[in-house]
Amino acid sequence: MPSLRILIPFLGHVWLATCIVPAAVTVDFDEMSGYTNTGPNGSYFDGYGQAANSAGFTSQGFQFNTGQYGPGWSYSNVNDPTTPGFTNQFAAVTGSGFGGSGNYAVASGYLDVAPNAFNPVPFNPADVNDLRYLPSITLPVGMNAASVLVxxxxxxxxxxxxxxxxAKKFGGPGGDDPDYLLLSVFGIDDSNQSLNTSVEFYLADFRFDDNSLDYIVDQWTTLDLSPLAGASSLHFNLSSSDVGAFGMNTPGYFAIDNLTTASAVPEPSSLALLGITTLGAVHFQRRRKRNAR
Incomplete structure (x- = not known):
């Protein structure tokens, strides 16, 4: 990691402060290889083929959970935007990673946001155990998530x-049903507490009065993750308007690429300002003592 060296004046002396600043990282999965299964549409890594307590896989120092029959991630290079159904579960609708690159990641799994016959206790975003059950990403120490393509x-x-x-056709027979598929991203901090904020993104939205505005996302789209600054891990959930007696009917899958990060270490200007502020505070205290004599 690069180091940052700053000169800070203090009471007539100069202090040299050295800070380790983690470099910004873009996780594009393109270094990943060793696909464990070969499907009819190409090679892919099947997270559900791992042990139930699998540690998952790591890319650029970021940990992605996987688990048999539970939420998790797979990295994929499947290029098939046209084949419907479960046999094509590891493909992004774009047909490739961002910019035509090879690999990307596919998440599967969710917790229902309303009670149902299968799960009478709905998802609680304040419960870290619920969050850790979801498709999750653990960040390297000193990093904040900045954005991701979805x-x-x-x-x-x-x-x-x-x-x-x-599952139903979104919009219904006449196109007027207010359907949606919503992706919500949550964070857990270093103290194992859930953040009091989340980031939301509609992967499909048919709630408009004008049906011509209805959409299903079919391009890589940037999602700003900066509101989740301070999170040491990210947790992704899906919710849909199409639900039945046993929960969500819409397939609980989405894809990401190019997860970018920013350093959690303060900028050089902030550190310099801290030094100047400290100097000013001490100088003010010395003047008060002199005036009190």
Whole structure:
């Protein structure tokens, strides 16, 4: 990591402060290899093929959870935006990673936000155990998430576009149903406390009065994660307007690429200002003592 050296004046002396500043990182998954399964549409890493308590995989120092029959991540290079159904669960609707690059990551899994017959206790975003059950990313120490590119998985996008044997066509027969698929991102800090904020992004939105504005995201789109500054881990959940007796019907899949970060260490100007402020405070205290004599 690069170091930052700052000269700070203090009571007629100069202090040399050295800070380790983590370099900004972009996680694009393109260094990943060793796919464990080969599907009919290409090679992919199947997170659900790992042990139930699998530690997952690491890219650029970021830890991605996986788990058998539970929420988690897979990294993929599947290029298939047209095949519907579960057999194409590891494809992004864009057909490739951002800019035509090779790898990206696909998340699967969610916790229902309303009680149902399958899960009578709904998702609680303040419960860190609920958050850690979701597709999760652990950040390297000293890093804040800045942004990430998101899009729909082909499986979910085509289900929303056309409907399938489990889920409805978004908009309904007449196109007027106010359907949506919402991605929510939460954070847990170093004290193992959930942050009191979240970031939301509609992967599909049919709630407009003008049906021509309805959309299903089919391009890589930037999601600002800066409101989650201070999070040591990120946790992703999905919710949909299409729910049944056993919870969400819409396939719980989406894709990400190019997760970017910023250092959690203060900027040089902030550190210099801290030194000047400290100097001013001490000087003021000395003047008060002199005046009191």
């Amino acid at each position: 899009t729909n998985a082909t499986y979910a996008a085509l289900s929303m576009q056309n409907g399938d044997s489990f």
